[in-house]
Amino acid sequence: MTVAYIAIGSNLASPLEQVNAALKALGDIPESHILAVSSFYRTPPLGPQDQPDYLNAAVALETSLAPEELLNHTQRIELQQGRVRKAERWGPRTLDLDIMLFW
Numbered sequence: 001m002t003v004a005y006i007a008i009g010s011n012l013a014s015p016l017e018q019v020n021a022a023l024k025a026l027g028d029i030p031e032s033h034i035l036a037v038s039s040f041y042r043t044p045p046l047g048p049q050d051q052p053d054y055l056n057a058a059v060a061l062e063t064s065l066a067p068e069e070l071l072n073h074t075q076r077i078e079l080q081q082g083r084v085r086k087a088e089r090w091g092p093r094t095l096d097l098d099i100m101l102f103w
Contacts, residue, residue, distance in 0.1 A: 001062050003035065004070055005101040008057045011045065013094045015055035018081055022095055023059065025077040029070070032063035047090025058100070067102050074099060 006026065010018035019040065027034050038058040045051050063070055074097040082094040 001064050003101075003103050004061045004063055004099055005103075006059045006061055006074065007096075007098040007100050008059065009054045009096040009098075010094060011052045011054040012092050013082060015052075016040075018095050019055055019057055021081060022077060022097060023057075025080070026059055026061060026074075026097075029061070029063065029065070029073045031065050032061050032070075035060040035062050045090065045092070048088075051092040067099070070102070071099060 008019055008022050010022075012018075023034070023037060026032075036059070040055055040057045042053045043056055044053055061070075065073070078095050078097055083096070084093075
């Protein structure tokens, strides 16, 4: 089994609900289970400041999936929660899941 550390962020569409829904969805990924969840914290946006603050957290997820399979699951979760990928790199979003470390 591998441990993946996943950062979670949201600043649109009820961020607290988005982060909690993401935690549930991450816990439902096959061949995986959540080992730990960080505290939630608010941060100002990077880049354009004309957007709401982000609600952030991080998860340690134990998984037997390959990195690409885990990425597919995290991107599916983002889409299911209304994520729209735009050219704007630092724009607001309903949900952002980043695999920070796959150890």
